[in-house]
Amino acid sequence: MGRLGFGVDIGGSGIKGAVVDLDTGALATERFKVLTPQPSTPPAVASAVAEVARNFAWQGAIGCTFPAVVRAGEARSAANVDRSWIGTNIEKVVGAATGSAVIAVNDADAAGVAEATWGAAKGQRGLVVVVTLGTGIGTALIYDGVLVPNSELGHLELEGVDYETKASAAARERDGLSWEKWAKRLQRYFSALEFYLSPELFVVGGGVSRRADKFLPLLKLEAHIVPASFQNEAGIIGAAYLAARPELDRESAGIDITSGRSPLVTP
Numbered sequence: 001m002g003r004l005g006f007g008v009d010i011g012g013s014g015i016k017g018a019v020v021d022l023d024t025g026a027l028a029t030e031r032f033k034v035l036t037p038q039p040s041t042p043p044a045v046a047s048a049v050a051e052v053a054r055n056f057a058w059q060g061a062i063g064c065t066f067p068a069v070v071r072a073g074e075a076r077s078a079a080n081v082d083r084s085w086i087g088t089n090i091e092k093v094v095g096a097a098t099g100s101a102v103i104a105v106n107d108a109d110a111a112g113v114a115e116a117t118w119g120a121a122k123g124q125r126g127l128v129v130v131v132t133l134g135t136g137i138g139t140a141l142i143y144d145g146v147l148v149p150n151s152e153l154g155h156l157e158l159e160g161v162d163y164e165t166k167a168s169a170a171a172r173e174r175d176g177l178s179w180e181k182w183a184k185r186l187q188r189y190f191s192a193l194e195f196y197l198s199p200e201l202f203v204v205g206g207g208v209s210r211r212a213d214k215f216l217p218l219l220k221l222e223a224h225i226v227p228a229s230f231q232n233e234a235g236i237i238g239a240a241y242l243a244a245r246p247e248l249d250r251e252s253a254g255i256d257i258t259s260g261r262s263p264l265v266t267p
C-alpha cells in the first residue's frame with residue numbers, strides 16, 4: 001500500500017468517509033457513512049464529520065467535499081444544506097471539530113479532480129465537463145487536466161426553471177420518471193451545456209451513474225459522454241487527494257518532509 005489520504009463527502013442526506021490510496025485513487029478501506037443531521041447546521045455537520053474521522057482513527061489532513069460554492073474554505077451558497085452555512089468557513093468549523101487540518105472543496109469539483117487524475121477524464125486534452133447527478137446537479141470544468149472551480153452549471157435556467165429541479169436524479173425519483181422520460185430532460189440539459197461550452201468529453205457521476213447503461217445510450221451529443229470511473233466515490237477520492245497535495249508536491253520536489261530540506265542539496 002502506498003501513500004494514504006482521507007476524504008469525507010458531505011451530502012444533503014449522508015456524510016461518507018474513507019481512506020484513499022493516493023497512488024491509484026482506489027479506496028483503501030470500506031466507506032463509513034452517517035446520516036446528515038437535520039437541520040444540517042454547521043455545528044451538527046461538523047460533529048458528524050468528526051464521528052466519521054474517529055471511526056478510522058485518522059490523524060492527518062482531511063479533504064472535505066461540500067455541496068455548494070466553496071471559496072477560500074468558505075461556503076458561499078447552500079442549495080441542499082442549511083442556509084446558515086452561507087459565509088461559514090467550512091475548514092475552520094470542521095477543523096475545530098476534528099482537530100485536523102481540513103481542505104474544503106465543492107463536491108463536483110472534487111469528483112472532477114478524481115476523474116481527471118485517475119478516472120474517465122485522465123489524459124483528456126481540452127475541455128471536460130463532469131456532471132454529477134444526485135440530490136442536485138453538480139458540475140466541474142476541467143481544461144487540459146486543470147480544474148476551473150465552482151462552475152455551478154447544475155442551476156442552468158431552462159424552460160424558465162432552475163433545471164436541477166427537473167433533471168437531477170432526485171427529480172427522476174420524485175416524479176416517478178421512466179429512464180426514457182428522464183433521458184428527455186437530460187437531453188435538454190446536456191444539449192444546452194454542449195451549445196454553451198463545446199466540450200470534448202462529458203463524464204457523468206453520482207450514484208445513478210451505476211445505471212448509466214439505462215440512460216447514457218439514449219442521449220445524442222457531439223461530445224463523447226461516459227460514466228464516471230469512480231461513480232459516487234469520486235468526491236471522497238478527489239477531496240483526499242487535494243488535502244494531501246501540498247505534501248505530495250513537496251515530496252515530488254525532492255524535499256524531505258521530515259526535515260524540510262531537499263536531499264539533493266548538500267548543506
Ligand code: BGC
Nearest residue numbers: 067068069079108136137138
Ligand atoms: C449545488 C452545487 C453542488 C451540487 C451537487 C447543487 O445544488 O449548488 O454546489 O455541487 O448541488 O451537490
